[in-house]
Amino acid sequence: MKNKIRDLRSTKGWTQEDLAKAIGVSRQTINAIEKGKFDPSLPTAFRIANLFEETIEGIFEYREED
Amino acid sequence: MKNKIRDLRSTKGWTQEDLAKAIGVSRQTINAIEKGKFDPSLPTAFRIANLFEETIEGIFEYREED
């Protein structure tokens, strides 16, 4: 699942670790999500969206390709 | 996490099993999600939202409580 986290984050001038601490996960988790290695849980997705004052749909692009 | 799935579903006249088959999970999973026993994965949340032509935020209400 693609997402705009990297853009949003660097626009704010934040490091992966900054973002990680802000939402309560490890830095590597942020990195993995940014690179699309796996999807965040729904709560984590909400925290990310809320932090950037965005909607989940505005950040994550879901494609039905299983 | 609260959600409006039950309302949306019964408005359509669908049974839990109908919805379950439509998004590819078991009936008990739908029941558990409806009752807030656990949160769906992000992909499952997207499938539910898409099926009802709604946004995730329009269906799921996230609260920052622990």
Add this chain to the structure above:
DNA sequence: AATAATTGTAAATAATACTTGACATTTGTA
């Protein structure tokens, strides 16, 4: 060039979404 800061990634772990099955309760219907 050297050091620090940031990012990338593999491997292991933890968490939990989800299933299956079974049975009990409720709600609808003949």
Add this chain to the structure above:
DNA sequence: TACAAATGTCAAGTATTATTTACAATTATT
């Protein structure tokens, strides 16, 4: 009232996968 359909739930197990830990590689800074 009786039967069927739908929902609730619970236990237990599976498996998927989100997340962590540790280390390598890259990028920036001096």
